Each structure stands twice: as structure tokens, then as C-alpha cells.
Amino acid sequence: MSIIMTLRIALKALNRNKMRTVLTMLGMIIGVGAVIAMVGLGRGAQTTIEEQVKSAGTNMININAGNYSFGGVRQGQGMSNTLMPEDAEALRFVPGVQYVAAGANSRGQVIAGNQNWNTRIEGTDVDFPFIRNWQPKYGSFFTPQDVRTAQKVAVLGSIVSDTLFGPEVDPTGEIIRIRNQPFKVIGVMSTRGQSAMGQDQDDIVFTPYTTVMKKLQGQQHINNITVSATTPETAPVAEAIRETLRIRHKLSGSDPDDFMVRTLEDMASLRTETTKTMTTLLAAIAGVSLLVGGIGIMNIMLVSVTERTREIGLRLAIGARSRDVLLQFLVEAIVISLFGGLIGIGLGFVLSDVMERTLQWPTDIPSNAIGMAFGFAAATGVFFGFYPARKAARLDPIEALRFE
Amino acid sequence: MPVISVRNLVKTYTVGEVVVRALRGCDLDVEAGEFVAVTGPSGSGKSTLMHILGCLDRPTSGQYFLDGKDVSRMSKDELAAVRNRQIGFVFQGFNLLSRTSALDNVELPLLYNGGSKLKAAERHKRAMDALTIVGLADRFHHHPNQLSGGQQQRVAIARSLINAPSIILADEPTGNLDTRTSIEVMGIFQRLNKERGITIILITHEADIAEYGTRLVRFRDGRIQADQKILRRRDAEEELAALPPPEDDEAVMEAHPPAAEHGGAA
Numbered sequence: 001m002s003i004i005m006t007l008r009i010a011l012k013a014l015n016r017n018k019m020r021t022v023l024t025m026l027g028m029i030i031g032v033g034a035v036i037a038m039v040g041l042g043r044g045a046q047t048t049i050e051e052q053v054k055s056a057g058t059n060m061i062n063i064n065a066g067n068y069s070f071g072g073v074r075q076g077q078g079m080s081n082t083l084m085p086e087d088a089e090a091l092r093f094v095p096g097v098q099y100v101a102a103g104a105n106s107r108g109q110v111i112a113g114n115q116n117w118n119t120r121i122e123g124t125d126v127d128f129p130f131i132r133n134w135q136p137k138y139g140s141f142f143t144p145q146d147v148r149t150a151q152k153v154a155v156l157g158s159i160v161s162d163t164l165f166g167p168e169v170d171p172t173g174e175i176i177r178i179r180n181q182p183f184k185v186i187g188v189m190s191t192r193g194q195s196a197m198g199q200d201q202d203d204i205v206f207t208p209y210t211t212v213m214k215k216l217q218g219q220q221h222i223n224n225i226t227v228s229a230t231t232p233e234t235a236p237v238a239e240a241i242r243e244t245l246r247i248r249h250k251l252s253g254s255d256p257d258d259f260m261v262r263t264l265e266d267m268a269s270l271r272t273e274t275t276k277t278m279t280t281l282l283a284a285i286a287g288v289s290l291l292v293g294g295i296g297i298m299n300i301m302l303v304s305v306t307e308r309t310r311e312i313g314l315r316l317a318i319g320a321r322s323r324d325v326l327l328q329f330l331v332e333a334i335v336i337s338l339f340g341g342l343i344g345i346g347l348g349f350v351l352s353d354v355m356e357r358t359l360q361w362p363t364d365i366p367s368n369a370i371g372m373a374f375g376f377a378a379a380t381g382v383f384f385g386f387y388p389a390r391k392a393a394r395l396d397p398i399e400a401l402r403f404e
Numbered sequence: 405m406p407v408i409s410v411r412n413l414v415k416t417y418t419v420g421e422v423v424v425r426a427l428r429g430c431d432l433d434v435e436a437g438e439f440v441a442v443t444g445p446s447g448s449g450k451s452t453l454m455h456i457l458g459c460l461d462r463p464t465s466g467q468y469f470l471d472g473k474d475v476s477r478m479s480k481d482e483l484a485a486v487r488n489r490q491i492g493f494v495f496q497g498f499n500l501l502s503r504t505s506a507l508d509n510v511e512l513p514l515l516y517n518g519g520s521k522l523k524a525a526e527r528h529k530r531a532m533d534a535l536t537i538v539g540l541a542d543r544f545h546h547h548p549n550q551l552s553g554g555q556q557q558r559v560a561i562a563r564s565l566i567n568a569p570s571i572i573l574a575d576e577p578t579g580n581l582d583t584r585t586s587i588e589v590m591g592i593f594q595r596l597n598k599e600r601g602i603t604i605i606l607i608t609h610e611a612d613i614a615e616y617g618t619r620l621v622r623f624r625d626g627r628i629q630a631d632q633k634i635l636r637r638r639d640a641e642e643e644l645a646a647l648p649p650p651e652d653d654e655a656v657m658e659a660h661p662p663a664a665e666h667g668g669a670a
Contacts, residue, residue, distance in 0.1 A: 005515055016503045314499040317460060318563070319488020319516040321481050397460045401495065 010331040024300045027293030028340025034286035036348020039369045042279020044362035053268040060264045063225040081221040082258040096237035101125035103224040104212040111177040112164040123212030131228040139172035139187030150210040155187040157204035234263040294380040301388035313400025326393035333385020341377025408434040413466035426452035428626035439597045439604045441614035444623030459483040492564025496576035498556045500548040510562045534562035554585030571603040590616040591640030
């Protein structure tokens, strides 16, 4: 018997019991729909992270003093005194490096008039706006002259500016006090929002790194160096930087690095991993409903086989072979699961559209998820349809014909 | 050469701990064109014989030659092919597929007979021919629940004819029918037997129905008790002509089609 004939017989049988067929399909529809929507949600979150990472600055490489694997008395990241301003200058000569900004960090109370705010003081270099692709909205960033002479000038993050001077106010030229030292405000950065690591990038004050070293912290070393590469291929550049710093720090073969070089991709990958785990979890939960749908198919097929025992007996008597009967019931189960799967894919799209509109959750359904859901639905049909079909095929025609 | 030749057929099976000896060695030859009525009380073994003759079951021992071929040791799939091509079945309960037209019901055996190679139009034509033979040319698209019991049984007979079998096995075909429709159905069997030379094995426990055959085989306790020629054979056509015209029954049937309880499988 040809497969087309089998398909026609199966469709006729399903058509005879429309309500039951639709209800059985519902299990598959919900299962596949849930999987599609959940995968879409996870993928949407991932895309958002990727966009955030891109906006953080292209081709960026971070070098921090110290290392997680550094022995002896361990200090926090960037807290070791192994990086020197000369290291940053040396990196300008590494091939593939475009911009270099040495960094020295501090924290402190910032006071303007009767307002005050505790924030991060980030000492950096004039290349910083180019590395991060981030320019001031009021005033300007500081100059090489400011850096060389460790001027007490500050460029405020928009949150700091809003808090101290009120929103939509240009505070350029005002004097603020940082740790009781007067600083001249020379600019305010444009608003950036959250970083890929979930940090608020606008809650910050920028000053020359030399100012942080000499006027605020009284330290000889710097905490980090931010570099941008000429191409998005940052890995070889990062490796070249590592080599250069190892030579400068006189580290021999077996010594561990006393600094850590990380590319933007490294930093993003952590969050991407987290999101992937979440997506897998959501999809797995949705997969459970797919499993329940499959069990529903099996249940209905078993009922159907019992109910149609006499029909099976008759088919066997007039010359159907066991495998004809097996195939007929298997195809019925597959038809249910495939149709259910198709409708479920539609439902998945509708669900993610609704989530995007009402909850503002970004969703993005990858095309291979559709194929996978469809394949999974078919596999469910085969898996859960096989047992009832085999039960039907193994019936004894005499017993089956006698069945009341 | 006989169509059916059975030698020392034994069938035993166990129900729980009880061993049932349904057939205890029986020999039977049926020549082509015979109309054999098999009778006997319940449990006499006539149903078991019919299952073996119909290739639905295999004997415990003994041999069964159908058209000269030993079918008693064939594989399940080979038996299915024999059932499909050489044997036509008619059951007491009609066993038609519900919510399926008469035409589709009759076509069913073709689907399992390389029927996929036959074009749909050809299958339809053969089904129509078979339905015409049993006098249902005007009921092609009726569903079983729109047909009377007699009509349903005639659809079942048409189905048994579709693959041009050499024998038809009828298991209590009139068991669910009233007297008049019983005679009509027996008339069809007699006609098929006479005009087409189809060998008919009729299983019945009604003595008067058995008299439509040419030969009577009586079973008792798993053995053939009597095997004789029927001397005063009944002729369904003559009896029908003698009966008052069927205006009442048939007319009522057509105006108010009986509900589904009139039988049909699944």
C-alpha cells in the first residue's frame, strides 16, 4: 500500500472524529508554541546584549592590573600596582593598536553648592571618547595639556550633572569639590544608559588620570589601560599587548601575568552564556508541555485502537498486513503532531509578538528553531504513535472481529 | 482438483488452564462450484474450521490445501495476501466502516491488493460493478447508517467480490436479518454460485438457511458428523416470487433510514 493511500486513509479516520483530533492537536499546538516563544524570547535577550556590547565601543581591549590567578597576597582587580603610565605609552607602538587611554580610578563625595553625590571618579586619557565612541554633550573633553599637568578639571556623567545641577542645565565653568579639592567642570558627557555588564555608565566623573594619581590617590601606578584596535579582530592585538607587557614587566616563561587582558568579546561572552542558560531552561520547561502533548497523542491513539478494534479486524481479514495497520495508525499520529506543530509555530510567533508589544520584551525567533520545532513535533508523533500502532498491528484478526 | 482440501485438521488452544480441542482431526474436500452449508451447535468447531479455511488462523496439525497450495504453514504476510485475493469474507455483523460510503467500503480490499497501482477511476469502476451485481446500483454514495440491514449485507457481499475470489466464506450472514431479507441475501449467494461458479462456504446454525446449499456438513465435538448432498434444495428466487410484493418493508426503509444500530464495524 502506498504512503499516499495510507495518508488518505489516516486523514479520513481523523476527519471522522474532528473534535477529538482538534483537542489532541491542542497539546502539540501549545507545546510547540511555547517552545518557539521561549526560544524567541531568549534569542531576543541575546541580541539586546550584543547591541549593548557594540555600543560600548568597537574593537575595545581592557588591560587591568593584577590577575585572578596571581599568587601571594591577592588584591582586587586593578588594585595591584603593576601597571605604570609608561606601560600605556609603550602600547601605542604595538601594531594594530589605534587609541590608548591609561586609567586610574577613585571614588568619592562630589559637592556642588548644597548638593552632593557619591560617585566613581575615573581618571583617563584624551583618547577615551574615541575608544568608547562617546562624546560630551556640553563643553569638551580635557586636553593633552590637562593630562600632562594634572589639571583639576572634570567632565561629568549626565546623572552626576543632573543630580548636582539639575536636569537640562549646562554646568560648564562651575566649580565642584571632589574630596574637598576644587575641580573645574569643563563638560558633560551625553547619556549612555546601562553597560553590557549592567552598570550605569552615566553615574561617573571623568578627570585626567594624572590628576587621580597625584591629587586624589597619591599613587605612582595606574589601575587599567583601555585600548582600541584598528580592526574588530581584537584577539591577535590582545596577544601582542600581552607579549609587550610581559617583556616590560620582565616576566620569564613560567611567571604568571601580573595583569589581565580582556577583549570586549570576552566580557560579553559571560553575559551571553548566562542568557543562553536561561534560554535553555525556558525551552526545557516549554519542552515539558510538548512531552505532555505527546503523551496526549499516545493516550488518544490507544483509545482509538481499542475503539476501532473491529475495523482493524476487518482490515486484517480482507488482506491488510500487520505493517499496513501499523503504518496507518502511525501516520494518523504523525499527521496530528505535524499539523499541531505547524499551528504551534504560528502560535509561537503570535505569542512572541504579543510579548514584544505588551511587555516590551525583545524577541527574535531564529529560523532554525522553526525547523527544529517541526522536526521535534514529527519525532513526538513517531515516538508516541508507535506503541498504539504496534498494539493495533499485533491484534489477532479473529479476536478483533469478535470484539464488542 | 478440489478448491479446498483439508487433511486430518487438528486445532487445540488453551484458555487459562483449560485445553480446548476445537478440531479433533477432520477431512474435507470441496470442489469448485460447490455451495457447502456447514452447521452444528455452538462449540462444535465450525467457527474454528471457518477461521482456518479463511486463513485467519493456522491449524495445530494437519494440512490445508487451497487451490492445490499448502497454506497451513504460510507466513502471516503470505496468508494476508491469500485472504485478500482468493477469499471473500461475509460476516454476521456486516463489518462495514461507518461514516464511509458504500463505494469506499467496497473498494477497501483493493487498497491492500497493489490497489495503489490501480487508478482511482479504475477502482471506482470495479466497486460500482460489484455493487451493481448485488443490486445496489442506486446506493453508491450512501453511508451504512443510511442503508437497511439487508442492503448493508449486500454491500459486504460486494466487498467480498471485489478481488474476484475463488471462494466466499459467509459466517452466519443472515444472523442479523429478518426472513425476507435473509432469503434475498441467500438469493444473491445462489446467483453468484450458479452464474459465476464461485465456491461458497456458508456457516449457519439455522437448518432452513442451510438448505439453500448443495451440500450439508454437520459438525459435532470437533469432528464432521455428517456430510451429505442436499436433496430438496431451496431456491431463493422462486420463494421471493411467491412472497407478497415488498412494497411495505422496502418503502418504509427508504423513507426512514434505520439508525446506526443496524450494525457495521467501528
